Amino acid sequence: MLRLALKMLFGDTAKFLMLVAGIVFATFLMAQQSAVFCGLMSWTTATLKNVPAPLWVVEAKVEQVNETNPLLDTDVARVRSVDSVAWAAPIYSNILRARLANGSFKIIQMIGIDATTFAGAPVKIKEGNIHDLRLPHAVIIDDLAVKRLAEVRGKEVKLGDTFEINDQEARVVGIADTVQSFTGGPYVWTTYERALQYAPPQRKMLSAVIAAPREGISESQCAQDIAKETGLKAYLNRGFAFGDDQDFNTSTVWWYVRNTGIPFSFGITVAIGFIVGIAISSQTFYSFVLEHMKHLGALKAMGASTWTLCLMLLTQAFTVGFIGYGIGLFCTAMFAFPALKNEQPPFYMPELVPPIVFGVILFICGLSALLGIWRVARLEPAMVFRG
Amino acid sequence: MPDTPAKTPHALAARLRNVNKSFGDGGSRLQVLKSIDLDVRCGDITMLVGPSGCGKTTLLSIIAGTLGVDPGSGEVKVFDQDLLKMSSRQNTKFRSTSIGFIFQAFNLIPTLTCTENVSVPLLIQGKSTRHAEKRAREVLDQVGLGDRMKHRPTQLSGGQQQRVAIARALVHEPRLIICDEPTAALDAKNGTLVMELFEKVARSPDRAVLIVTHDNRIFSHADRIAAMDDGKIVEVHDVTGTNPLPEHLRHHE
Incomplete structure (x- = not known):
């Protein structure tokens, strides 16, 4: 039937x-x-994927990674001073404008990382060498920037090409494979010190401190120690999960769910x-x-x-x-x-x-x-x- | 549900006593059947005739087990099985094994082939598709549609469609065949041809055929004619060589 x-x-x-x-x-x-x-x-948490670190330490009221309240430079030392922290490094993260040789401007997501340890460097560098980031005016761009920052549509940015950020030269020394940012601007890495030169000066410039726990101490415990001893907010970076209020990815996604249409x-x-x-x-x-x-x-x-x-x-x-x-x-x-x-x-x-x-x-x-x-x-x- | 085979000619296929049926409630209640007594015999073709609205189809539905009767009615026995005492499940099974149906509008499923349409009663019984279609092809051959087995009903004439419906009614060898106006949708020539074929393939000493019809052209095929009017059986006439159909029934519509 x-x-x-x-x-x-x-x-x-x-x-x-x-x-x-x-x-x-x-x-x-x-x-x-x-x-x-x-x-x-997923794009809203792209910075957390592109700047991998077990812990992100931010100002106490910060709920999402794309909108950070700046910290004092001394906060890096305060985080380092916590017993359960193995290492801590500064991160600068902000949206800046790049000026191309043809005079046009493009939005970029600038990331400044510690020049000594390169903590927060892109996970996968397709071309170039991370150590070249220590050279003068050196930046590493992502594969989106290869197209987006090209002077002529259809052309691609190559190693050695230059553009300007805030009237200062930036020379491409590497190309990384990244997750695209929520704002649509390509990621551009440089050293923390140089990022401060590119960015318009403010009283506080440190966006976040990335850190890792000592061996044998859980990330969760380390985050609690940092929060207790510094008064800052320490988030874990282990990926979105329902109900995980310690995770920065989860917190970021829920912020967008609650605060946007x-x-x-x-x-x-x-x-x-x-x-x-x-x-x-x-x-x-x-x-x-x-x-x-x-x-x-x-x-x-x-x-x-x-x-x-x-x-x-x-x-x-x-x-x-x-x-x-x-x-x-x-x-x-x-x-x-x-x-x-x-x-x-x-x-x-x-x-x-x-x-x-x-x-x-x-x-x-x-x-x-x-x-x-x-x-x-x-x-x-x-x-x-x-x- | 044990079936009691009706081996001898003129054994009773259906026996109805004091059957009443009403529709509606309260002031709009309408009594359609009033104290009906009727015997339908095996081996006979019995025709129920009468004007529109006299209750023929309602009576047919009750004998077919598809409609209940008023509480307190007498009895409705088909092959000695009391339909009024059967559960709904028993009634459904009884219909699937003991009764063949031929409908006025044929009710063939247009998307199925003739073979598939004819095999439906066997599939309802749970027989395998292979067995059902083999048997369906045999019966289609009997009704002269051996060359139309893979055709769909819409590709056939009205007369051919009714022959498919006859095949469907016979395929599972039921002992009672219920026909509702089998020639109403056919022209005179096709109506006669279909009835001749039907009589040839369906008449059997073990089987009863009950036909509701308006069509006085087919009365000559009846062994018994029960005339109804206003919910009652007003006359039952056995047609034999020495007792032909009287003139007033011959023109009954």
Whole structure:
């Protein structure tokens, strides 16, 4: 009977395609928009990934990495003085403007790191050598800057090329592979001292102190010690996790969730996907069931149980769900490939997204089937004789 | 549910006593069947005739087990099984094994082939697709549609569709065949052809056929005609060589 149910479904080509289209649309919208949202949220913590350190020490009221209240230079020494700290280094992080040789200006994310230890240097340097950062005017740029800071569109910045930051020369000595920043500006590394020269002077210039615990002491314990002894806020840098209020990534993401319209905007789109999916699928499937009501009535009169008929409807609804979900996810993958290759727009699909979307699609299909089941359960087999 | 085979000709296929059926409640309550007594015999083709709204289809639905009766009604026995005492599940199973249906609008599933449509009653019984389709092809051959097995109902004429419906009603060898206006959707020529074929393939000493019809052109195929009016059976006439159909029934509609 289930085979016949599928033949009934596939035989009504127009309705079948409409049903599948509804599910494809819902799947694509929910999966793609969730992934773009997660990608965008991942960008908000790009500095934490590009400047890797077990601990980030910031001013006590700071909640997210892109908006730091400056510290005094002496705070580095205060952090170093905590017993459980193995090492600590200064970090300068700010948005500056680079002036290209053709006179145009571009936004950059300047990172100043300790010139002795290079703590906070990019993880993966594709070209050049980190030690060249000690040379005069030396900077390391990321792969986005290779295109973004080029004088002519289509051309690429090479090692040895120069540009200006705040009227001072910057010479490219390395190119790093990085995660793109939330602000869209490319990352530019230099030494902490030189970063202070590039940046407009302020009374306090230290953005954060990065640190690591001594061997045998947990990061969490070390963070508590730093907070207790310095009055500063010490965050861990272990990656986003729900409920991890010690982690800077988590704190940063939640700050954006609470203080920007981003989740609302994406949430609305995901909700539209869900609502449209329900509306199209339920309405089309219900009309499919109504159209086949006389046949279902005939089957019921001929001795098919209500359970069998319900199973047929569930088979039809979930078959549409599986096919639509598969195609929808394929469409999402087609969107993902160029997005990941070009790093625009942001795209990051956590492992949980596909099963959650699948669950929602099953819910939509179940709901659609339920409307039909409600009609079939109330269907009197005698109606088939009433013409 | 044990079935009692009706081996002897003229054994009773269905026995109805004091059957009442009403629809609606309170002031809008309408009594459609009033104290119906009827016997349907094996080996016979019995026709229920009468004007529109006289209760023929309601009576047919009750005998088919697809409609209940008023509380306090007498009895509805089909092959000695009391339909009124059956649970819904038993009733469903009984219909799937003992009754074949032919509907006025054929009710063939348009997206299935003739073979698939005919195999439906066997699939409902839980038979394998292979067995069901093999048997369906045999019956389609019997009704002269051996060359139309892979066609869909929409590719067939009205007469051919009704032959597919006949095949579907016979495929699981039921002992009672219920037909609701089987020729209403057919022209005179096709109606006669379908009835001739139906009589040929469906008539059997073990089987009863109950037909509700308006079509007086097919009365000649009946062994028994029960005329209804206003919810009652007003006349039952056994048609034999020595007892032909009287003139007033011949023109009954």
